[in-house]
Amino acid sequence: MSLKSKISRGPLAGPVVAAAVILPREFKLLGLNDSKQLNEETRNEYFTIIKNEAVSYGISMIDNQKIDQVNIYEATKLAMYNAIWQLNPAPDHILIDAVSLDQLSCTSESITKGDQESISIAAASILAKVTRDNLMKEIHKDYPAYGFASNMGYGTKQHLDTLTEQGVxxxxxxxxxxxxxAVSQ
Incomplete structure (x- = not known):
């Protein structure tokens, strides 16, 4: 079982998203690696395949208000725990991308650049990124000036300019x- 949650820790808007996945032992998907290295079409194809073939998966989002309350690191860990708790059957060992979790009921291993080292972490990365990107595209419909459909909440020039001009x-x-x-100006 593997967990990916670094998706969305850097953006200025939107939730932090974590995903956990248990894949069958025989699972293979050519080219599956870091979700940010794949184009959108391939990520979307892999998203469907992973969801259909996974033994179990969990996806969790922690919204921006909770991030502001507890900080991004704690919100990330909360999203990770929530994604793990959705898994059935419960995992007996977890591979985690670059974060340590100390309140698990099973063993775990934190792997730096885990999505490049583990197909399970890479699969969880796809689930998290596609989920978040789709949400940001929906948010864009109500707030198009910020360019969320293209910048996914990251601090691009357009996004920062709109923050300065229109606020949050x-x-x-x-x-x-x-x-x-931008709020304090």
Whole structure:
């Protein structure tokens, strides 16, 4: 069983998303690696395959308001725990991408650049990224000026300019420095 949750820790808007997946032993998917290295079409294809072939998977989102309350690191860990708790059967060992979790009921291993080292972590990465990207595209429909459909909440020039001109949306992480600066102007 593997877990990926680094998806969405850097953006200025939107939730942090974590995914956990248990894949069958024989699972193979050519080219499956870091979700950010794949184009959108391939990620979407892999997303469907992974969901259909996984023994079990869990996806969890922690919204920007909770991120502002507890900080991004704690929100990330909460999303990771929530994704793990959705798994059935419960895992007996977990591979985690670059974060340590100390409140698990099974053994775990934190792997730096795990999505490049483990097909399970790479699969969880796809689930998390596609879920978050789809949500940001939906949010874009109500707040198109920020360019969420293309920047996914990251601090591009257009996004930062819109923050300065229009202020924050309900989806912005107000505890993040560029957003905080825009709010205080």
């Amino acid at each position: 949306s309900p989806y912005h992480r107000k505890s993040f420095s560029p957003v905080h600066k």
